[in-house]
Each structure stands twice: as C-alpha cells, then as structure tokens.
Amino acid sequence: IINYPSRGIGKSTMGKIIEFAFLNNITLLEAINSKIATLSKWQQTNVNNFAQLIKSWQQLEVPLPKLVQKILDDLGLIDQFKNSKDPQEITRAENLQEFISACSEFYEQFLDENKEEPTLAEYLQNIALQTDLDNLDPQEESVKLMTMHNAKGLEFDYVFIVGLEEGLLPHSRSMDTNKELQEERRLLYVAITRTKKQLFMSYAKNRNIFGDSILTMPSHFIKEMDERFYKKEVVAKSSHINFDRKIVLESSKHFQIGDKVFHKKFGKGIILNVDGKDVDAKLTISFSGGKLKKIIGSYVTRI
DSSP: OSSSSOOSHHHHHHHHHHHHHTTTOOHHHHHHHHHOOTTTTTHHHHHHHHHHHHHHHHHHSOHHHHHHHHHHHHHHHHHHTTEEEEEEEEHHHHHHHHHHHHHHHHHHHHHHHHHSSOOHHHHHHHHHHHOGGOOOOSOOOOOOOTTTTGTOOOOOEEEEOOOOOOOBTTTGGGGGGHHHHHHHHHHHHHHHTTTTEEEEEHHHHHHHHEEEEOOBBBBBHHSOOOOGOOOOOOOOOOSOOOOOOOOGGGGOSSSSSTTTTEEETTTTEEEEEEEEESSTEEEEEETSSSOEEEEEEGOOOEO
C-alpha cells in the first residue's frame, strides 16, 4: 500500500528507502520515519506523509475489526473499486468487504479460544496461503474450488453451488436489464449442468457484510426450478465451527517479520514475510539493491 492508491512513492524512492535501511542496519519501517539524504524534498514529504498514516494506525487502541475497517476507510480502496466500471475491480471491492467479515469472525473465535484479543499480524498470518500448489497432484481426489465461469467445459461427480441469494446470484449489478438477468440465468444453468451424479445448492438466511449480519433473500432462480426434481432441506446453523486448526502466533515463530538475516549468495536482507513456524519456514526476503527472494529459513542465518 506504500504507493497504492498512488501517493508519489515510486520505484526510485523505494530503492533509496531500502538502500538507506541496509546502510543503517534498520528496518524499512524505521527507514520511512527517518530523514533520508538521497531523497528529494518532494519525495521526503511523500514518505513522511505515509509514515504519519502508519503511525496513526499504530496509535489506535481499538478491536481488530475496527482497525481493519479504519485502514480500508483511510485508503479509500473499497469506494475506488466500487465506483469502477471494471468487473474485476468491483470484485475486488466485494473481496475487501468479505475480508472485513472474515476478520470479525476470526476475532470472535480467537478471543473465545485464547481469552485475549488477536493482533493484526496474527490475523494476517492466519489467512496467509499455506498450500504449495506446485506439489499438487491433479489426479488426487480433492475439492476443486472455482467460479462458475471457470467451470465451463468441465464435469464433476458432485457439484456444490453456494450463495444462491438475491444480490449474489443474480448479482445486484445484473438486475437492471433483462439481458443481464438472462446472462446470470445462463451462468447458473452452466454450473448446474457440470454435475454427473449429484448437485447441492444452498443459500444462507443471513450473511456477514462489513462485519454486520444481514438478512438475505433466496434467489428467485430457485422458484423457477421444478420442485419435482429437487429435495429441499433446512440445515441448522452451528453456533461454533471448529476447524481443528491451531492458530500460529507470531511470537511462537522461529523467524519473524523484520528480522535481519544473511545468505551466502545474496548477502544481507530483511524478512518481509514468514510462511511457517519452524526453522524451515518459507521466507520472503528483501536483499541489498531491492531484490526479493523466497528462501527456506534453514539457508539463512540471523544477523
């Protein structure tokens, strides 16, 4: 987010910040809070403004969901994506809204299990992707998660279609004209006909949006289906879902973000991300000159 939305901190400025951090053996966060001689007056002002924005978030003493909401409001990302005519950017706005809802759910579960409030770092670590797609066996039996558009041409024994609610399917932006509505109906037909054995369709009675529980309406497409060909079942909502997954705290990791390390080939670096808990965790490291590398932790040493 250092330059998105644009705040005048480009690659040249970033390179000088990273170089300053290495020369002075400090973190990038410490660097943006410093006066950097190699920056122009205009560049230094832009960096200072960003540093003040970070500091204002750090000084907030609010629960995690409110902190996330505040950060997104200050950045203006949701409004920017919402007002776009690009379908991909509209999807990004919806993803950010879901991010806030997921944050609220994580906060409540963490508080219930640990009797203390989680930090933002603990939440981000919890949602970090931990799967190695390069080692995925395409022949292995597993759940395939995809959009309806991407399902075209494929077939599966069992298909689950979720979110059959007004505003989702059909999408709220597709109900203005009959042509758009017809396209949504065709898309659902494509999803239904991917099934070889059994089809499951579902909708929620309420859904978390921006951290608030909103009552929903079943998609009117359901009413268009002949009831002779499906069986309706009401599933009670569980009060607590246990995924049997232990949350990894930042403090329990062998490596932590901001650690300074040394690699025999690339030299000194700063850890930007840690994927894993032990010494063999996957590290994203910024080396001298701004080079980013992903390296197994056992190949570096702390400085």
